[in-house]
Amino acid sequence: MSHESTDTWGGDRQGSVRQGSDGQSGDTLVTLEGITKSFGAVQSLRGVDLRLGPGEVLGLVGDNGAGKSTLMKVLSGAIRHDAGSITVGGKQVRFHSPADARAEHIGIVYQDLALCDTLDVASNLFLGREPRTGPFVDRAEMHRRAAEMLSTLHVRVRSTYQEIGELSGGQRQAVAIARAVSFQPKVLILDEPTAALAVAEVRQVLRMIREVAEQGVGVILITHRLQDLFEVCDRITVMYEGRSVDDAAIADLDIETLVAMITRSNTTTEEAA
């Protein structure tokens, strides 16, 4: 794997850089190699390889306990891995905290979204970095910028003054993604963004994921909804019992082969046949 192409970090994030199925074009945002992680006697990750390019939507699938969430916590700096290497933009990194990962422009939206129900949409988007004039929060500016952010991503809320608690599940998810995108990540990790959403809301969130990717952001999507993978992903990586076992372009797959890859049922027999 070559990492000479440092120019991918030069700031040109225009245009949709839909990656081909081979993924060998050299434009790699993140490479994980041989990642392992143990919690006491339990070996949660036993050697995971993963690769993500700019503008690519990568589906990370696997059964419960396969290690998807653990792997994403490693990549977002929430936990430290034991062995293996993380390469971001051609340079080897080691994350000691979520702040380290954020400094490398890796963003994550957890399932619980990290929003505050009683604060309005704009306050949530700017939580912890509210624009100020002197010692006071500049609310007009905050709401203006929030409206701009939401319009760019086509997030539909009635007003930036709406409280998060009043929004639907899909709208909350959209606000959480918009917040993550506003940190201008190069890699965005989404943990089950469509779980428990109504059908129309799922479509809106998936469209948003596509739009974020079109800005050149590499997106890693963890999901149990296999139909979502076929709708937005370019490529999938399959995990099984702490290992990455398969990596395939979505175009080469159908839902049955994907299910077989996840459950590891009769893949060997199929291949042999």
Add this chain to the structure above:
Amino acid sequence: MTTQVASPRQQRDLAAQPSLWERVNKATVAMLGVTVALFIGFGVASPNFLTFGNMSNLATQVAITLIVAIAMTFVITTGQIDLSVGSTVAFVAAMTAELLQLGLDSSLVIVVGLLAGLFWGSVNGWLSAYQNIPPFIVTLAAMSIIRGFALLWTEGFSVPIDRRLFVAKIGEAEFLGFSALAWIALGTAVIGGILLSRMRFGRYVNGIGAQEESVRRAGVNTRRIKMITLMLTGLAAGAAGILTAARLGSGSANSAEGFELTVIAAVVLGGTNLFGGRGTIVGTVIGALITGMIANGLTLMGVSPFLTPIVTGLVLIAAIWINLRGRSLAQLVSHLTKRPT
């Protein structure tokens, strides 16, 4: 699927501030109605109620409660509680009188009194925010300990303050027909209002009450903010202690018994959510006015003054009942006594 970006006009609509009616806390509006009703009711029942003299008197009576209630609004909005404020008032009142008797200068005594309040608030804040003991438990214990120190120091006696001293004069000073106490309370309310709704600190106080983990993940030191809110009630109780001593012309370890209940009733009546996440300073002012007005009105109607604590207790129950908004009392108890994370 359209990919057009919304026009600047649509963006402006999105960021347009909703009407005043949509923005206000509905519970506060309801209580404003109750205030008006009480005004009219007492005004009819007692001809002396709606006089300027009595209004000025009411403002003075409400002032000390209000000063502490403003700070308590921050504590309750973060989802915490402070039961020790009454004891801190008594401690600082007794301390003020004792130090003045020792011959210390008034200005020095005021500074020491405020610092003593701040100190007790810091102890509460550190134990609950950094040692993860529920603030309900910490401040319940502090309530007993702080008053205990005051009793030990004064041996239960009321300590007189020389009327010629500056501290005593604060208790009698008037400006534009209203007492100095009322003006100090008004100033506290204005500062509290700005802090809660116009500054980052206030955003985080509300956010912590709603989902502390979300605020923490946004990079805010939530423990520090929770500790600061308890320091604010300590400081406010310190100020209230000095003013109590100034007004009564003496300091007693037995003053301000049950004061925490009046303060909490005022905050909760105003519409601040006992579960946290939603605080209102305007509401607290209204809540303090209601509790003060009930006491004042009943006295004017010639009812026994010993009825006041009973009515205050009933008002507190009613306020909490309204404030639960569909949740059970058991949930409130478990919320207040749970270990902070």
